[in-house]
Amino acid sequence: AHFFCSACLANFLQAFGTAEYAEQRKGKGRALCPMKDSESPFADGALVAHVPQDVFDDYLQIRIKVAEKGIQEQIEKENGLKIQELKEKLAKATGTSEQNEMDKHRLKVIDDIFTLKCPRCKLAFFDYDNCSAISCAGCSCGFCSYCLEDCGKDAHQHFYKNKSKCPVEGGPLFIKHDLWLEYQRKRKGKLLCEYIATLPEDKRKTLCDLVAPDAKDLGIKMPTNLSAASLAPEAHGLVVMRLSVPRKLRGALAEKAKALLKKDVALHVPDPKDKVRISASMGNVVLARNAPVASMAKKDVAARLPDDFLVTIDDDWVEIECPKEKIPHGWVKAKHVVGRPEAGKVAKIKDAGGFGSTMVRKLAKQEEGKNTAGYLNDGADCKVRSHWIEAVWEKVPAGLGVAPAKAGRGFLNADDVPEDDVTLRGNKEDCQPVAAELEKALGVALHPKVGGKAGVDIAGKGRGRGRGRGRGRG
Numbered sequence: 369a370h371f372f373c374s375a376c377l378a379n380f381l382q383a384f385g386t387a388e389y390a391e392q393r394k395g396k397g398r399a400l401c402p403m404k405d406s407e408s409p410f411a412d413g414a415l416v417a418h419v420p421q422d423v424f425d426d427y428l429q430i431r432i433k434v435a436e437k438g439i440q441e442q443i444e445k446e447n448g449l450k451i452q453e454l455k456e457k458l459a460k461a462t463g464t465s466e467q468n469e470m471d472k473h474r475l476k477v478i479d480d481i482f483t484l485k486c487p488r489c490k491l492a493f494f495d496y497d498n499c500s501a502i503s504c505a506g507c508s509c510g511f512c513s514y515c516l517e518d519c520g521k522d523a524h525q526h527f528y529k530n531k532s533k534c535p536v537e538g539g540p541l542f543i544k545h546d547l548w549l550e551y552q553r554k555r556k557g558k559l560l561c562e563y564i565a566t567l568p569e570d571k572r573k574t575l576c577d578l579v580a581p582d583a584k585d586l587g588i589k590m591p592t593n594l595s596a597a598s599l600a601p602e603a604h605g606l607v608v609m610r611l612s613v614p615r616k617l618r619g620a621l622a623e624k625a626k627a628l629l630k631k632d633v634a635l636h637v638p639d640p641k642d643k644v645r646i647s648a649s650m651g652n653v654v655l656a657r658n659a660p661v662a663s664m665a666k667k668d669v670a671a672r673l674p675d676d677f678l679v680t681i682d683d684d685w686v687e688i689e690c691p692k693e694k695i696p697h698g699w700v701k702a703k704h705v706v707g708r709p710e711a712g713k714v715a716k717i718k719d720a721g722g723f724g725s726t727m728v729r730k731l732a733k734q735e736e737g738k739n740t741a742g743y744l745n746d747g748a749d750c751k752v753r754s755h756w757i758e759a760v761w762e763k764v765p766a767g768l769g770v771a772p773a774k775a776g777r778g779f780l781n782a783d784d785v786p787e788d789d790v791t792l793r794g795n796k797e798d799c800q801p802v803a804a805e806l807e808k809a810l811g812v813a814l815h816p817k818v819g820g821k822a823g824v825d826i827a828g829k830g831r832g833r834g835r836g837r838g839r840g841r842g
Contacts, residue, residue: 378419381427385766397434399427422774429765433545473567474578481559482586484552487511487518498542498767500534501527514539514551532652532675540675541652542769547676549587557588564591565599572599601793609799611806611814612788615640615684616703616720621790624809633794633802643678644759649783653770656778660685660699660732660756670778672770673761681785682777683758685732688715688750695750698728698741702755708812709755709782717744732756732779755782788817 384392384399394400398409416424485492491506500513501523510523515536519526527533527541534540539551560583564572572594580590597604613621618637625635638644646654654673661668673679684702686709689695702709703720719726728741744750756779764773792799796818803816 374418377415378423381415381419381423385426385430392430393434397431425763426765429763470571470574470578473563473571473575474582477560477563477575477579478582481556481563482582482588484513484516487516498545498769500539500541500543500548512536513548514555531648542674542767543676544765544768547678553587553589556586557583560588561591561599562603564594565596565603569594569596605795606793607796607799607818609792609796609803609816609818610788611790611792611803611816612786613637613790613810613814614702614708614787614812615681617810617812618790621806621810625806628802628805628809630794630798630802633792633798636791636793638789643680644785644789645676646673646679646780646784647786648675649781654780654784656759656761656776656780658778660687660754660758660779662754662781670776671761671764671773673764673773673780674768674770677761677764677768679759679761679780679785681757681759683732683734684782685756685758685779686715687732687753687756688728689753690728690744690748690750693742693744693748693750695728695742695744697753698730699732700726700728700744705752706811709752711752711754713752714749715752717748717750718746732758756780757782757785759785788815792816 381399395407395409399415400407400409415427419427483492486504486506486509488509488511489504489507491504493502493504501510501519502513503510503522508521510519510521511517512519512523512526512534514534517523517526517536524541526535529535532541537551537555539548543551560579564575567575576590576594583590591599593599597606601607618640622635622637629635648654652675654675654677655664655669656671656673657663657668658670659668663669685699686702686705687697687699688705689697700717701720704717704726706716706718709715717726725743725745727736727743729736729739730741731739733739758777759780760777761775763775764770766772792802794802799818800816803814807814
């Protein structure tokens, strides 16, 4: 037996968390005794009794990560065997001409759509560590792990020129592996639909039946509507138009849209309970504060969250001043502010519940009583100082371009919590007038954008150091 003090054991587990994947997977994500060539991992009971809870939680996350990567490797291995089997079958031409034709289509889907490859040497890759600017292990090509664009020797500039996000798919430079997989599922699903649309109508269902098991293994949704317009909407003049709709107005939006939507225009409004992806208005890090104060002091910063991180919105606060109403400073819920709150501008107050007056709080907290600064009658003018979103986030793991952080609650600048996740889908000519009518009905600018992840404003122009190593198979 070997003995470790609790501090040394905790340090060992923390070092294990930063070890290479090859080292972590020796014990299937479990730490092996470092004092001898052992294949027996430490017992969980012994570890949890002698290390801090957060260290043990990190250790469990490593095991989950190793298990996920192991599954992904197995899927890629099976795909490789399927590809080889199909190539051998086609080389022998043992089936009918129709069977051979469908096998060629299936091979195309598995080999070129479901399998990620270096854009230069076509070496398949299935793993990388957090940084999405990948360097191919075969030819040293630098490429983007989202859109697979060949970026020469280094793909970092591909991200830096677009606020550290892929300009095509919108994925951030640093991202958790499970979130990156979700981007890939959506991308592969879109490419699959576009490929199916190129086939004659009588062949589409056959191909779908052939590749459905492969898609299921990868978590890719198969299309149910096999019409060309549904499979490849952009090729048929259909667009997805993003609208920036304040969350407080989304209930009203759904009601007003019923009378304004045209037959071939569909509106999608995210569920209020859905998690929201944050996006840094400056740089690529979102500062979460302990209180709604634009301070960089260490004591005021609750966490540094990476771009594209998911948060749950808990509340929406607006800081105001109303000297005419003898309330020099206070906080109201955003739902009581008419229109979109903008710092430095004057806004009117209207109680969202229809009671005629709105409570102003001294601090951005739910408490009333001593926290009450006064009341404002409907129609009162106030100057907006700032706008903050109170949110909850999960643990920030290492390797995402920011310091690891515990799960927590705090305040995010509203500019870092995008509202452009409401969409219209249809012909651009039909979507434009619908968007204009919705703007009039809601009384706020919706900034409609179409095309790409950066988006192009239909009224003008749109907005818009780790190093990953790809691991491949031949």
